[in-house]
Amino acid sequence: MIKNTGPLIQRPNAEILDGLRGSMSAAYRSRIPKSDQGDASATIRALQKYKPHMNEFIDALVNRIGLEIYRRNSWTNPLAVFKRGLMEFGDTVEEVQVGLLKAHHYNEDRETSMADLYETELPEIQSSFHRINRKVYYKVTITKVMLNRAFLTSNGISDMIQQLMEAPTTSDNVDEFLHMTQLFQEYDANGGFYRVNIPDVAAHTSTEADAKAALRAIRSTAGNLKFINPKYNAANMETAAEIEKLVLFVSPEFRAGVDVNALAAMFNKEYGQTIERIIDIPADRLGDNTIQAILTTEDFFVVLDTLFETAELQDPSKLSWNYFMHHHSIISASRFVPAVAFTTGPGTDDIVDDYAVTGISDIKVENSAGTLVAAEGTEVERGTAYQLEAHGTTATAGEEAAVRWSVEGASTFQTYISADGVLHVSGIEQGFPYDADGAGAGEAVDVIDVRATTVWVNPEDPNAEPFTKTARLTVTGDSLELWPVPEEATA
Numbered sequence: 001m002i003k004n005t006g007p008l009i010q011r012p013n014a015e016i017l018d019g020l021r022g023s024m025s026a027a028y029r030s031r032i033p034k035s036d037q038g039d040a041s042a043t044i045r046a047l048q049k050y051k052p053h054m055n056e057f058i059d060a061l062v063n064r065i066g067l068e069i070y071r072r073n074s075w076t077n078p079l080a081v082f083k084r085g086l087m088e089f090g091d092t093v094e095e096v097q098v099g100l101l102k103a104h105h106y107n108e109d110r111e112t113s114m115a116d117l118y119e120t121e122l123p124e125i126q127s128s129f130h131r132i133n134r135k136v137y138y139k140v141t142i143t144k145v146m147l148n149r150a151f152l153t154s155n156g157i158s159d160m161i162q163q164l165m166e167a168p169t170t171s172d173n174v175d176e177f178l179h180m181t182q183l184f185q186e187y188d189a190n191g192g193f194y195r196v197n198i199p200d201v202a203a204h205t206s207t208e209a210d211a212k213a214a215l216r217a218i219r220s221t222a223g224n225l226k227f228i229n230p231k232y233n234a235a236n237m238e239t240a241a242e243i244e245k246l247v248l249f250v251s252p253e254f255r256a257g258v259d260v261n262a263l264a265a266m267f268n269k270e271y272g273q274t275i276e277r278i279i280d281i282p283a284d285r286l287g288d289n290t291i292q293a294i295l296t297t298e299d300f301f302v303v304l305d306t307l308f309e310t311a312e313l314q315d316p317s318k319l320s321w322n323y324f325m326h327h328h329s330i331i332s333a334s335r336f337v338p339a340v341a342f343t344t345g346p347g348t349d350d351i352v353d354d355y356a357v358t359g360i361s362d363i364k365v366e367n368s369a370g371t372l373v374a375a376e377g378t379e380v381e382r383g384t385a386y387q388l389e390a391h392g393t394t395a396t397a398g399e400e401a402a403v404r405w406s407v408e409g410a411s412t413f414q415t416y417i418s419a420d421g422v423l424h425v426s427g428i429e430q431g432f433p434y435d436a437d438g439a440g441a442g443e444a445v446d447v448i449d450v451r452a453t454t455v456w457v458n459p460e461d462p463n464a465e466p467f468t469k470t471a472r473l474t475v476t477g478d479s480l481e482l483w484p485v486p487e488e489a490t491a
Contacts, residue, residue, distance in 0.1 A: 077173050078279065079180045082247075082301040086308075087330070091132045093302060097336040099124030100228075100238045105420045126235050130302045130332040134179060137327070138168035143320040168325050176329070180301060181285035183333040184249075184294060188287035192234035192333075193294070193341035196221060200344045201261070202253035202283065202292050211261035214254075214292075218342060221295060222246055222275055225338045231350060232338035241338045245297040248275045251283035254292040290345035300339060302332040357392040357401045357456040360467040364389040365423075380448075381477040383427035388417065390452035390469055403452040408470075410448050423450060423473075427480040434472070446475040 087093070101123050187193060198217050199210035225232060225241040233239055255278075275295070286294060307328035314321050365378050366387040380386055392401030405417040414426035431446035450473060454466045 077177045077180070079177060079301065079303075082180075082298055083303045083305065084301075085304060087304045087306050091306070093130040093304065093330060093332075095128045095130065095302065095334060095336065097126050097235060097237045097239065099126075124237070126237060126336070128235075128332075128335055130330050132306055132328055132330050134176075134327075134329045134331050136172070136175065138171055138325045140168055140323045140325065141320050142323070143318065172325075172327055176327075176331075178285075179331045180303060181281060183301070183331070184281075184285065184287050184291075187234070187333055187339065188291065188341060190234075192335065193287070193291075193339050194232045195341050195343050195345070195348045197347040198292065198342045198344065200292070201257035202251055203257070206257045206261060208261040211258050214342065215258065218248065218275070218293065218295060221340055221342075225295075225340075229338075231348075232340060233336055234339065235335040237336055239336055239338060241297045244276065245299065246275050247277045247279065247296060247298055247300075249279050249281045249286065249294040249296075251286060251292055252280050253283055255280060287341060288343075288345075290343040291341045292344065293342040294339065295342070296339040297337045299337045300334055302330065302334055304330045306330065355394050355396060355399060355401065355456075356458070357394055357454050357467060359393045360403065360452060360454055360469050361390050361393060363450065363452055363469050363471040365471070365473070378471070379474045379476045380423065380425050382425055382429050382475060382479055383477065384425055386423045386425070388421040388423050388450060388452070390421075392454040392456055392467060401454055401456050404455050406451045406453070408449040408451060415448065417450060425475065429475050430479065431475040434474075447472050448475060449473070 101121070196217055198214040200206060201211050201214045222243070225246065226243060228238045228240045230236045230238050277298075281294075283289070283292070286292070305327070307326055309326045311324045311326070312321060313324075365373050365380070366389070367373060368385065388405065390403050392403060394401055405419075405421055407415060407417050407423070409432045410416075410426075411430040411432075412426045412428055415424060415429045417423050425448075429446075429448070431448045433444035434447040435444045449470050451468055451470045453468045456466070458464045
């Protein structure tokens with residue numbers, strides 16, 4: 001990126017004339033004499049007599065000195081610090097944001113399926129394409145009369161070039177600034193900003209309480225941007241912001257209200273470490289008339305220059321030279337970075353999903369073949385594993401709450417339920433006897449109880465009993481004989 005080198009240093013005519021000689025043609029150097037520091041008249045007379053060399057001199061003057069001033073001064077746009085440099089090739093920038101992946105519970109006892117190994121699972125990926133959308137040129141005319149006048153004073157050439165370049169430079173500067181601030185308005189008009197309501201600090205009647213309330217909202221929001229959250233960016237992707245990259249754009253009226261009413265608490269170095277960069281923007285360039293400040297990151301702007309170039313044309317009828325200074329660029333904004341507008345209007349209504357647990361589903365049991373069998377009274381065979389399924393129910397469709405599993409009535413610790421709901425029935429499980437009709441007429445069977453319990457805690461009543469469901473399972477199959485050792489095992 002080209003850095004601002006400050007205003008053009010005044011140079012005597014002779015120094016400029018001699019400085020350009022190195023880039024001139026051999027014919028120019030042979031016919032046009034070298035200037036003295038005190039007198040450049042010989043060089044000037046030679047230029048005026050021979051028109052081809054005069055054209056060559058003017059081209060070098062504009063292209064080497066004028067364009068350099070133009071380039072340097074074009075970076076004085078107060079928002080130029082956010083430009084991303086010069087892109088010399090291509091006309092499009094692709095911006096990609098990758099979302100998060102879902103965690104899977106690891107269970108070393110669970111058999112790995114083909115789906116576990118080969119099923120595709122891609123994160124959410126979004127992309128934005130930013131194309132060249134600004135192609136402008138500025139026209140500058142140099143006349144012979146202007147040149148003759150420039151040669152009359154020792155610094156005349158420097159003065160002329162400075163004056164000639166001031167108009168296109170300032171015009172380009174202002175236009176670029178307007179384009180970049182227009183992004184705020186377009187972004188807001190399309191619902192890109194997350195909006196936070198604050199008092200009208202910019203009003204002449206604002207109070208200290210208003211300023212402190214606004215500062216509290218800004219600083220708390222800045223703190224929250226450190227954490228992954230999809231609600232603060234227009235694409236609703238899971239992103240966060242680094243504190244050192246945060247930028248706060250404020251209206252001058254807002255800054256004045258804070259300075260006066262809150263003793264500059266946000267803008268003094270002692271208190272303003274949360275946001276290091278604060279830039280003034282006219283209130284009418286921030287969006288609608290309710291926005292007083294915008295908090296985002298330095299990556300909000302996707303602005304790149306793609307062309308700085310001049311073209312020239314001599315007009316013999318007017319004894320003048322026309323120079324066309326072209327500036328092409330991409331001026332766009334990112335949808336993926338956090339961007340918050342602090343407004344006197346309504347704030348953004350967060351969509352709050354109701355995850356309060358209202359009940360619990362029935363317990364289901366699957367065998368190793370994946371066949372769903374009835375829960376109550378299901379026969380489970382000793383030495384076999386089964387998948388249990390149950391979940392807490394909520395008011396939000398499709399959202400299920402986790403449960404905690406337990407087994408009751410087991411005769412051995414080798415019968416257990418893993419964290420992901422796999423019931424392991426021990427080969428020596430005896431369970432406890434159960435008479436289904438309760439009258440003693442039927443034969444008692446060995447059973448175990450599996451229980452699912454919701455783990456959600458009601459914040460309004462932390463001591464409330466959780467929801468539970470229990471399924472009684474009949475244990476079947478021959479029990480392993482561990483003692484005495486079977487004869488065939490020692491044969």
